[in-house]
Amino acid sequence: MSPEHWTRPAHPANETDDVRTEPPAATAAKPTREQVIAGLRATSEGGADLVQLLTPEGQRVSHPDFDIDFTAEQLRDLYRDMVLVRRFDREGNALQRQGQLGIWVPLLGQEAAQVGAGRAMRPRDMAFPSYREHGVAWCRGLDPTELLGIFRGTDHGSWDPLSTGFHLYTIVIGNQALNATGYAMGQKFDGKVGDDDGEATMVFFGDGATSQGDVHEAMVWGSVYDAPLVLFCQNNQWAISEPLERQTRVPLYRRAEGYGFPGIRVDGNDVLASLAVSQWALDECRHGNGPVLIEAFTYRMDAHTTTDDPTRYRLTDELEAWKLKDPIERLRVHLVREHDAGQDFFDDVQAESDALAARFRDFCFAMPEPDPSRIFSEVYAEESPVVAAQRDEQLRYLDGFAEPAQGGAH
Amino acid sequence: MAAPAMERTDVGDGSTGRSAVQTVTMAKSLNLAMRSALESDPKVLVMGEDVGKLGGVFRVTDGLQKDFGEHRVLGTPLAESGIIGTAVGLAIRGYRPVCEIQFDGFIFPGYDQIVSQLAKLHFRSQGKVTMSVVVRVPFGGGIGAVEHHSESPESLFAHVAGVKVVACSNPADAYWMLRQAIACDDPVLFFEPKRRYYEKAELDTEAQPPPLFTSRVLRRGSAATIATYGPTVHTCLAAASAAAEEGTELEVVDLRSLSPLDLEPVFESVRRTGRLVLASEAPAESSVTSEIAARVQQECFYSLEAPVLRVTGFDVPYPPTKLEKHYLPDLDRVLDAVDRSLAF
Ligand SMILES: Cc1ncc(C[n+]2csc(CCOP(=O)(O)OP(=O)(O)O)c2C)c(N)n1
Numbered sequence: 001m002s003p004e005h006w007t008r009p010a011h012p013a014n015e016t017d018d019v020r021t022e023p024p025a026a027t028a029a030k031p032t033r034e035q036v037i038a039g040l041r042a043t044s045e046g047g048a049d050l051v052q053l054l055t056p057e058g059q060r061v062s063h064p065d066f067d068i069d070f071t072a073e074q075l076r077d078l079y080r081d082m083v084l085v086r087r088f089d090r091e092g093n094a095l096q097r098q099g100q101l102g103i104w105v106p107l108l109g110q111e112a113a114q115v116g117a118g119r120a121m122r123p124r125d126m127a128f129p130s131y132r133e134h135g136v137a138w139c140r141g142l143d144p145t146e147l148l149g150i151f152r153g154t155d156h157g158s159w160d161p162l163s164t165g166f167h168l169y170t171i172v173i174g175n176q177a178l179n180a181t182g183y184a185m186g187q188k189f190d191g192k193v194g195d196d197d198g199e200a201t202m203v204f205f206g207d208g209a210t211s212q213g214d215v216h217e218a219m220v221w222g223s224v225y226d227a228p229l230v231l232f233c234q235n236n237q238w239a240i241s242e243p244l245e246r247q248t249r250v251p252l253y254r255r256a257e258g259y260g261f262p263g264i265r266v267d268g269n270d271v272l273a274s275l276a277v278s279q280w281a282l283d284e285c286r287h288g289n290g291p292v293l294i295e296a297f298t299y300r301m302d303a304h305t306t307t308d309d310p311t312r313y314r315l316t317d318e319l320e321a322w323k324l325k326d327p328i329e330r331l332r333v334h335l336v337r338e339h340d341a342g343q344d345f346f347d348d349v350q351a352e353s354d355a356l357a358a359r360f361r362d363f364c365f366a367m368p369e370p371d372p373s374r375i376f377s378e379v380y381a382e383e384s385p386v387v388a389a390q391r392d393e394q395l396r397y398l399d400g401f402a403e404p405a406q407g408g409a410h
Numbered sequence: 411m412a413a414p415a416m417e418r419t420d421v422g423d424g425s426t427g428r429s430a431v432q433t434v435t436m437a438k439s440l441n442l443a444m445r446s447a448l449e450s451d452p453k454v455l456v457m458g459e460d461v462g463k464l465g466g467v468f469r470v471t472d473g474l475q476k477d478f479g480e481h482r483v484l485g486t487p488l489a490e491s492g493i494i495g496t497a498v499g500l501a502i503r504g505y506r507p508v509c510e511i512q513f514d515g516f517i518f519p520g521y522d523q524i525v526s527q528l529a530k531l532h533f534r535s536q537g538k539v540t541m542s543v544v545v546r547v548p549f550g551g552g553i554g555a556v557e558h559h560s561e562s563p564e565s566l567f568a569h570v571a572g573v574k575v576v577a578c579s580n581p582a583d584a585y586w587m588l589r590q591a592i593a594c595d596d597p598v599l600f601f602e603p604k605r606r607y608y609e610k611a612e613l614d615t616e617a618q619p620p621p622l623f624t625s626r627v628l629r630r631g632s633a634a635t636i637a638t639y640g641p642t643v644h645t646c647l648a649a650a651s652a653a654a655e656e657g658t659e660l661e662v663v664d665l666r667s668l669s670p671l672d673l674e675p676v677f678e679s680v681r682r683t684g685r686l687v688l689a690s691e692a693p694a695e696s697s698v699t700s701e702i703a704a705r706v707q708q709e710c711f712y713s714l715e716a717p718v719l720r721v722t723g724f725d726v727p728y729p730p731t732k733l734e735k736h737y738l739p740d741l742d743r744v745l746d747a748v749d750r751s752l753a754f
Contacts, residue, residue, distance in 0.1 A: 189481055
């Protein structure tokens, strides 16, 4: 990918056409006030640079740089992944509505972006998620029930980041971009880059996060240290209620050029393209040619979280337009038309997803209360006398409420 | 230079009984500490702005990059969040980064990563991730610098659960405390009194140092106790010498560890002297000295002959250079507080 000559992009960021062919800003049409308020400008197509292998109509198209072959089996697996991920995501949402979870962060609509990226990763690679990456967690082999504790409030993440290759969820927007960069630097310092067996790190963040200093710093550091780092931005068009126009004046993938590495915009609702581009980017990193920025152009089809009310800031039209690009539906159509997927396959996936949802749900109901001593444990590697004293005092205090043992020696 | 692939050496308890005494500046001590850590553990990294060829703006990392290479001693881009944030990632990967923040007033862009990630990841991961990161911060005033170069933000970090905070005051401590901080599996904010960087004293690199998170009585006395840390330790010792000439023997405790605080020696001392004067350059309100005053009244209530008094910077932004002599606790202000305590 060679740097291309730069012209001032049209305002705002997401023009339907390739921005490089747009006239200068002075003559570009400004969005109307209503459009800006409604965020409708954010719902356009990805532009001419969008990498796509499967159209919204389910038609397989080729791409000169990023095409790869998929077997029918692989296509079915990707479909299955997306359906299962969507299913437990919906269950998480429902559990919050029923008061079982304090909050849920829905990924509806972003299944293809996440499954594509997640399936491109290898076991020794490392993923640094933000908080919506349930689909990536799935691909890293986490049982979805591991995600429940955060939202139910029993833990901050129960899994082992190192053995799963999936770091804890990061709530502070953008922090993980730098943590991932450091980890990727470590992979490089350990001599784990340079050939097909190399390791890489993939960090996930949203379009809003690109405004944070940490994400900018991560791009600077990643670049100057040639870190094996794939920066995977899921541009779901919204940062809670702030549209993309509040974060940037250029398409996000084009920012990479300024840092000196490739930026690619992929159709984030196309799991094949997401996987192909991620695989290419990870391979670049394995061979020592990182970083790479991927902008997965997608859409959050549900609320930001279960506490959000998207009807206050976006129009139903927008959602309806994006539903036509649903990541699961397009692969289903493709499987039926081109790969003879019959009803029994879809029934099997459906049954499996129902079973997963039931297990997810039962697990949630059965989750035990955490022990009060957890407040004080693992704060430091080397126990702090202050914390130890506070723990002992608090546990003694709680002991005072314990029911006396029945039928004891007294 | 190929560092020998050794496990990190434990420091603090394996004294050989030999003696390797030299007279060095604190800057040199810190340099020696990083040098020996880099030598003994290939996972130790030194990183920060200008720490390479220049050897840091205070030359504390002088020569390290030349001897250990750019992959062990990293002259980084100019971004404090970047320094701390990547150190967090490197620690997850098993490295032991020693970060240098150029001046106290520039730690704030890195504050978010310290508070949000560095301090919490061990707890959040239920101990599965270890944050063996040291953040070195030259702190305090008295060097005639422009604004943002003379601050004492240590209390802000002492308040943060999950990080440990220490401050050295002399070359021997600087060496041993830094070695112990690098060997520690918890994140340590390491405050260095920049105004004392070039003062010399004896360092015995074969000595048996006390554990890192302990305070230490530097001078015995029965009239009153002074507890202090960092740059004001020297000031308080000078005040104690001056008082001794007039027949007043003051006990001086160097706190060394600000979080956790090791207050037993202070309590023990106050129970004998009945009086406590606290000295620090930081603004007084909601500070380390506030905490000590609270704890001492809780533990030593019946031993106190006078209220706990404090000699500190003021609750104002650090003043312009021409005024810092009025801002910084000096020998006279310390002695004045001692007099007020004794007058009760
Ligand atoms: C530093 C910080 N500021 C504010 C918030 C509150 N907040 C949580 S998510 C969010 C929007 C993030 O948008 P984006 O980066 O696009 O990610 P998305 O949620 O759309 O995936 C905000 C403002 C936060 N978590 N962290």
